[in-house]
Amino acid sequence: MTADQTPHTFQVDLRxxxxxxxxxxxxxxxxxxxxxxxxxVDALTARHALDPDAxxxxxxxxxxxxxxxxxxxxxxxxxxxxxxxxxHSLLATIGNSSKRDTxxxxxxxxxxxxxxxxxxxxxxxxxxxxxxVTSRSARTPHAPPVEWHAHDDGxxxxxxxxxxxxxxxxTTVHLTARPGTTDWLTHDRVLTLARHYASLxxxxxxxxxxxxxxxxxxxxxxxxxxxxxxxxxxxxxEGLFGFAPLDVIDLDLPLAGVRxxxxxLPSAVSPAQRAGHRVHLKGMLLTEKADGLLxxxxxxxxxxxxxxxxxxxxxxxxxxxxEALAGVRDALGDAIRDWLxxxxxxxPERLGQFLAVHHLGVKSLARHDDGILAAMxxxxxxxxxxxxxxxxxxxxxxxxVHFTRTVEEFRQVAAIAAAQxxxxxxxxxxxxxxxxxxxxxxxxxxxxxxxxxxxxxxxLDAVDPARxxxxxxxxxxxxATLDALGxxxxxxxxxxxxxxxxxxxxxxxRHEQARAEAEEQADALWAGILGSLRGSAPRxxxxxxxxxxxxxxxxxxxxxxxxxxxxxxxxxxxxxxxQRPLRPADNALLNRTFLGLLEWGTGHGADGGTGA
Numbered sequence: 001m002t003a004d005q006t007p008h009t010f011q012v013d014l015r016x017x018x019x020x021x022x023x024x025x026x027x028x029x030x031x032x033x034x035x036x037x038x039x040x041v042d043a044l045t046a047r048h049a050l051d052p053d054a055x056x057x058x059x060x061x062x063x064x065x066x067x068x069x070x071x072x073x074x075x076x077x078x079x080x081x082x083x084x085x086x087x088h089s090l091l092a093t094i095g096n097s098s099k100r101d102t103x104x105x106x107x108x109x110x111x112x113x114x115x116x117x118x119x120x121x122x123x124x125x126x127x128x129x130x131x132x133v134t135s136r137s138a139r140t141p142h143a144p145p146v147e148w149h150a151h152d153d154g155x156x157x158x159x160x161x162x163x164x165x166x167x168x169x170x171t172t173v174h175l176t177a178r179p180g181t182t183d184w185l186t187h188d189r190v191l192t193l194a195r196h197y198a199s200l201x202x203x204x205x206x207x208x209x210x211x212x213x214x215x216x217x218x219x220x221x222x223x224x225x226x227x228x229x230x231x232x233x234x235x236x237x238e239g240l241f242g243f244a245p246l247d248v249i250d251l252d253l254p255l256a257g258v259r260x261x262x263x264x265l266p267s268a269v270s271p272a273q274r275a276g277h278r279v280h281l282k283g284m285l286l287t288e289k290a291d292g293l294l295x296x297x298x299x300x301x302x303x304x305x306x307x308x309x310x311x312x313x314x315x316x317x318x319x320x321x322x323e324a325l326a327g328v329r330d331a332l333g334d335a336i337r338d339w340l341x342x343x344x345x346x347x348p349e350r351l352g353q354f355l356a357v358h359h360l361g362v363k364s365l366a367r368h369d370d371g372i373l374a375a376m377x378x379x380x381x382x383x384x385x386x387x388x389x390x391x392x393x394x395x396x397x398x399x400x401v402h403f404t405r406t407v408e409e410f411r412q413v414a415a416i417a418a419a420q421x422x423x424x425x426x427x428x429x430x431x432x433x434x435x436x437x438x439x440x441x442x443x444x445x446x447x448x449x450x451x452x453x454x455x456x457x458x459x460l461d462a463v464d465p466a467r468x469x470x471x472x473x474x475x476x477x478x479x480a481t482l483d484a485l486g487x488x489x490x491x492x493x494x495x496x497x498x499x500x501x502x503x504x505x506x507x508x509x510r511h512e513q514a515r516a517e518a519e520e521q522a523d524a525l526w527a528g529i530l531g532s533l534r535g536s537a538p539r540x541x542x543x544x545x546x547x548x549x550x551x552x553x554x555x556x557x558x559x560x561x562x563x564x565x566x567x568x569x570x571x572x573x574x575x576x577x578x579q580r581p582l583r584p585a586d587n588a589l590l591n592r593t594f595l596g597l598l599e600w601g602t603g604h605g606a607d608g609g610t611g612a
Contacts, residue, residue: 029184031317034197035123036075036173037205038284043079043171044203047138050080054138054169058205060194060212062187071177073128073185081169082135083143087158091121091133091148121173125152127185129178134161138169152178200306201283215283217306219250219261237263240278241302246354249301249339256331257309262301268357271299271364279319280306287317292325295333297364300357303332337365337372344375355379363431366438373435374442380435383410383426385418391425391439395446398423402451403436412578413456416502419495420459424451453504453541460492463546474555478544478567485585487571488539493546500548503574505540542571565596 037058044056061074082090124131129152136145145166150156166172177185184190191207198205198212205212218236223229230248237245245263252259277290283306293303310328311320319325340362343351355362359380366373366380377392384394395401400423404410407428417424427433440446449455468475468491478489487503494502544551554566572590575582582590 029126029181030193032123032127032175032184033190033193034284035121037194037198037201039121039173040075040077040079040171041201041203041282041284043077043081046080047078047169050139054078056203058203060190060205060207062185062190062208064182064186069182071182071185073175073177073190074172076170076172078168078170080139081137081171082133082146083137083140084146084158084160086137087133087135087146087148091150091156124173124175127177127181128152128175130176132174133171134166134174135171136166136169141169197285198283200280200285217259219252219259219304233261233263236304237302240304241276246357247350249336251303251305251332251335253328253331253335256328258305258307258328258331260303260305262298262303262332262336264354264358265300265302266357268360269299271296271360273299275299275302277303277305279310280304281310281312282306282308286312287319290319292321293319293329293332294336295329295365297361298333298336300361301336337369340365340372341375344379348379351379355381360430363435367431367434370438370442373438377443382432382436383429385414385422385424391436392443394423394425395439395443400447400449401425401436401439402449402455403427403433404451405433408579409451412502412504412580413451415496415499416494417451417456417459422451422456422459456502456504457490457492457541457543460494460543463491463493467546471555474557474563477560477563478542481564481567482542482571485571485589486539488541489544489567490541491544491546494543495547497545497547497549499577500545500550501570501574502543502545503540503571503578503580504543542574544570562600565593565600568593569597 040058044058047054048056055078057078059076061076062071063074064071121131121133131150133148133150134145135148137143144163145161147159147161148156149159175185187208191210191212194205194207194212195214199214200217201213202215203213218233221229221232223232233248234245237243237248241263243263243266246266247264249262249264251262274289274291275294276288277293278288279286279290279293290303293305294301307328309324311322311324312318313320340351343354355376362372362376363380366376378390380390381388382391382394386394386397391401402417402422403425404413405427407426410424410426410428413422413424414426425432425436427436436448439448471491475489475491482489546552551570554563554570557563557566568589572586572593575586575590
């Protein structure tokens with residue numbers, strides 16, 4: 001058996017490749033103009049390296065033939081230009097790029113160029129059936145002008161032109177619209193796209209004599225006062241993002257190769273909401289939806305940046321995730337962190353306005369940053385039994401900072417704890433319990449403890465033993481009534497007297513309750529498994545208030561059935577006050593109790609009637 005050792009060359013179906021570009025690599029046909037502008041600017045950069053005094057400008061002309069309706073576009077630059085050899089090796093070789101080429105004598109660093117992938121000109125086939133490029137090289141001034149004429153069937157021709165057809169160095173790209181894409185080459189659309197992509201480029205660009213570039217960038221412009229600068233940047237934000245910023249954060253990080261601003265959103269947003277950061281690469285807009293640019297906690301800002309260090313993906317519509325992006329992300333996070341600490345030190349009023357809207361983002365940061373947590377302690381708001389307070393102010397009032405892990409637990413005990421002088425922080429909101437637990441690390445001497453049912457009960461006044469003994473019969477009925485519901489009964493005296501009963505449990509009690517319910521509904525095998533998991537966790541507890549006139553009247557009833565119904569009513573009301581999710585057994589109890597009390601209220605209960 002013999003093997004064919006003859007080398008073969010891959011064949012490329014240009015129409016198939018264009019379809020791949022338009023439907024899978026690029027998000028929209030509009031990127032064709034960005035690629036043309038990118039090539040033009042890179043050509044200007046290359047010529048500047050050769051001749052710093054050379055002219056640097058780009059002109060775009062649009063035209064629609066009134067007779068035929070054919071729409072054409074012409075992009076002319078005064079850049080480095082091409083020779084016939086360059087045309088063959090660069091324009092006609094897919095994947096090759098002058099920005100990666102080291103054979104043409106240019107010493108310009110690769111990072112000075114915008115494009116690096118060698119597929120930019122192909123993007124024009126998304127909107128054009130015909131591309132014609134005429135060029136004259138500034139690097140080889142005696143070489144004649146050259147024309148490269150390509151069609152979307154993959155064919156092209158190269159022609160040497162007379163000197164007078166292209167007397168000055170530079171390149172002109174001519175596009176003829178393909179059917180169905182004419183609108184992409186019209187004046188209004190081209191001017192809009194050019195300003196969208198190229199407004200921050202450092203070279204003058206015109207579309208049919210209309211200026212495109214607006215240099216320098218808004219954050220680099222000089223203003224007479226800081227106030228006028230903030231006003232100008234706020235106007236820039238409103239025009240770009242559609243909102244008036246709460247504040248403006250400068251992001252001037254030369255070591256990270258980043259310049260720009262972050263605009264603070266004027267209203268709260270979800271941390272899960274995807275940010276719409278705008279990133280320019282050396283002045284050219286890369287993306288309006290940069291992801292991963294900032295740390296996750298900085299979801300309260302929208303950034304506009306220009307960078308010369310980050311790498312684009314092949315589509316040039318996103319950032320490449322690499323060490324450079326990770327470094328820039330950390331640097332931007334540090335800049336926003338410094339802004340926050342600066343507000344805490346010198347602008348407390350602005351910080352208060354910011355935290356009133358975006359405290360969640362700062363709490364997210366403070367979970368991992370002791371410096372931020374310490375700086376924000378006097379400012380970050382928390383829900384407590386003393387109202388909305390900072391942790392610093394709350395800790396000064398209470399020797400022990402108790403906290404609950406859920407909102408439901410806080411609602412169970414808030415009123416009672418406040419009346420007993422127990423300081424409790426609601427840790428049920430996002431990040432709050434984590435921050436409370438970190439409090440001793442940044443505020444030495446602070447004691448933090450999680451609040452449980454035993455702690456609350458211990459702070460309630462015990463009832464005189466003689467009085468409790470006199471109520472033994474009532475308490476026995478109450479305990480027997482609620483035992484099947486997994487709830488114990490105790491008697492205490494506490495304020496306010498308007499609360500007749502308090503339902504207390506903790507997470508371990510709820511877990512045990514859920515396990516018991518699952519065991520009841522499981523088959524024999526799973527019931528055995530769940531039974532083996534039975535723990536010694538405390539059960540839920542109904543604390544009856546001996547100060548309550550209602551409880552005293554119920555305790556004095558001499559009808560066991562009415563006492564049972566009344567105890568169930570107290571249990572149901574305490575559950576509702578605690579805003580606990582109700583189990584099927586609890587719903588059945590509430591329904592039974594409500595009907596039972598109606599029976600007694602209408603006289604049927606006392607006579608043994610059913611009311612049916």
